Amino acid sequence: MAKILRAIFYLIIGRFIILVILGIDIKRRELLPAKGPAIIAANHNSHLDILLLMSILPWKAALNAYPVAAADYFLKNKIMSWFSHNIVGIIPIKRKPSAADRDILAPCYDKLSDGKIIIIFPEGSRGEPEVMGELKSGIAHIVKRMPEVNVVPVFIRGLGKALPKGEALLVPLICKVYVGESISAISDKVKLMEALKNSFEALSHEEKHSDFK
Amino acid sequence: MSDIISKNPTVFFALCSIWIIMILASLCVFSIAKFKKNADHSNLIQRTKSWWMMVFVFSAAVLISKTVSLLFFGFLSFLALKEFFSQIPSRRIDRRVMFWAYLAIPFQFYWIYLDWYGMFIIFIPVYMFLFLSMRMVFTEETDGLLKSLASIQWVLMISVFSLSHAAYLMRLPALASFKAGGAGLMLFLVVITQANDVMQYVWGKTFGKRKILPVVSPKKTWAGFVGGVLSSVVLACLLSPYLTPFNLKQSILAGLLLSIFGFIGDVTISAVKRDLGIKDMGNSIPGHGGIMDRIDSLTYSAPLFFHFCRYLFY
Incomplete structure (x- = not known):
């Protein structure tokens, strides 16, 4: 049942919002992973980021993909927790782990070993609209442990304008999506984060765009 | 569907002839691609495929019912407005004003559905114009206010108000001596405007030398423009006995109006694109660009042709 609801949520409702109401202009769609295990790393500006990433993946891959999300925000209350677990299908991560928690990233390893695709927003929170925040290194820990998994960087522009943090009003605007070459087999934490940062930097400057102030 | 065919056979046959022309044109493209292997024809083939898609959607919209045609034009306006809003420079606060500009679309097309001409013609230029300005003032963000307000208003006029005239044409009734009615006029407008674009391109490619507006549109030539106008006038004279109530003189005038101002619409959008970089x-639309790149000529030809018809016959 939850599986069917999840499919309706992402493949019908999500795609209608992203492809019809908003519209996307995507570069190099073919670089997206068709099957797992793989990591998609994207910049984060809006709650719609996850719907967008799910809409650009082939439908089979989308049903096989799970976003990593903050437990404290998405598991706030019962209704939201049920929705996050069953429909959105999040992998909850504790942002402030207690001493009892061994490895907070364990659920990510499990999903990847199961051949799933996981979606990570390395900036952590959505932050200022259309501004790239500092990257967090959780992703590097996963790659260090599972070096065979590729990281595909995706840069999204425009969602911070269509539905920024703290706003409930959705305004239809076409979003640009730039998919980068996958980053593989960098087990050194600093080097991986640098490669990821450079990739986002290059993708964000690929095309001229009008400013958003 | 049978409704339109039985009540309005000329419109149905006009659509059939579009399909025949499309088949002939596709055969030409196919043979060019087959026998002239020295050049790259991928763009031409992609354009033709997209033309098929557009002709298919357009035919369905016209044949199913008047309400569906209205929804089709409403959706087209929405896509055009969205393309503009995504491209123009804007401030964060402008999204609130843009939201209201989008809401103008269902209202504008509802007036057409009601056949309420008085409201249709003033709603955007008067009420939306004043309302959007007021909404912009209430944001209390005065830095860059005029520039944002002016762009939003212009974009709303060109992509919703202008285009909605093509939909209103369908509301014009049949006359005693003119059975095709508004659907015929709308088809006449769309066919001549689009054919004019294609013929300008063909004439320009074949004979074009002297550039007509080199800064705005470096590919447009005098030969393309004049050839397009002449072909459109001939086409208008051929089609008007079936689709319009025009006599020969009026047909020639309609052909001139649609082709000359179709060209102006095209270069106006080109100039704006140049400004936006x-x-x-x-x-x-693969091979063509966005929705606005395909219907740019209609932004001028639709309102002018609508008032031409209204002044002469209604």
Whole structure:
């Protein structure tokens, strides 16, 4: 049942919002992973980021993909927790782990070993609209442990304008999506984060765009 | 569907002839691609495929019912407005004003559905114009206010108000001596405007030398423009006995009006794209660009042709 609801949520409702109401202009769609295990790393500006990433993946891959999300925000209350677990299908991560928690990233390893695709927003929170925040290194820990998994960087522009943090009003605007070459087999934490940062930097400057102030 | 065919056979046959022309044109493209292997024809083939898609959707919209045609034009306006809003420079606060500009679309097309001409003709230029200005003032963000307000108003006029005239044409009734009615006029407008675009391109490619507006549109030539106008006048004279109530003189005038101002609409959008530093308004029609790149000529030809018909016959 939850599986069917999840499919309706992402493949019908999500795609209608992203492809019809908003519209996307995507570069190099073919670089997206068709099957797992793989990591998609994207910049984060809006709650719609996850719907967008799910809409650009082939439908089979989308049903096989799970976003990593903050437990404290998405598991706030019962209704939201049920929705996050069953429909959105999040992998909850504790942002402030207690001493009892061994490895907070364990659920990510499990999903990847199961051949799933996981979606990570390395900036952590959505932050200022259309501004790239500092990257967090959780992703590097996963790659260090599972070096065979590729990281595909995706840069999204425009969602911070269509539905920024703290706003409930959705305004239809076409979003640009730039998919980068996958980053593989960098087990050194600093080097991986640098490669990821450079990739986002290059993708964000690929095309001229009008400013958003 | 049978409704339109039985009540309005001329419109149905006009659509059939579009399909026949499309088949002939596709055969030409196919043989060019087959026998002239020295050049790259991928863009030509992609354009033709997209033409098929557009002709298919357009035919369905016209044949199913008047309400569906209205929804079709409403959706087209929405896509055009969205392309513009995504491209123009804007401030964060402008999204609130843009939201209301989008809401103008269902209202504008509802007036057409009601056949309420008085409201249709003043709603955007008067009420939306004043309302959007007021909404912009209430944001209390005065830095860059005039520039944002002016762009939003212009974009709303060109992509919703202008285009909605093509839909209103369908509301014009049949006359005693003119059975095709508004659907015929709308078809006449769309066919001549689009054919004019294609013929300008063909004439320009074949004979074009002297550039007509080199800064705005470096590919447009005098030969393309004049050839397009002449072909459109001939086409208008051929089609008007079936689709319009025009006599010969009026047909020639209609042909001139549609082709000359179709060209102006085209270069107006080109000039704006140049200002924005982009080549296409979007990517939704492969080979053509965005929706606005395909219907740019209609932004001028639709309202002018509508008032031409209204002044002469209604």
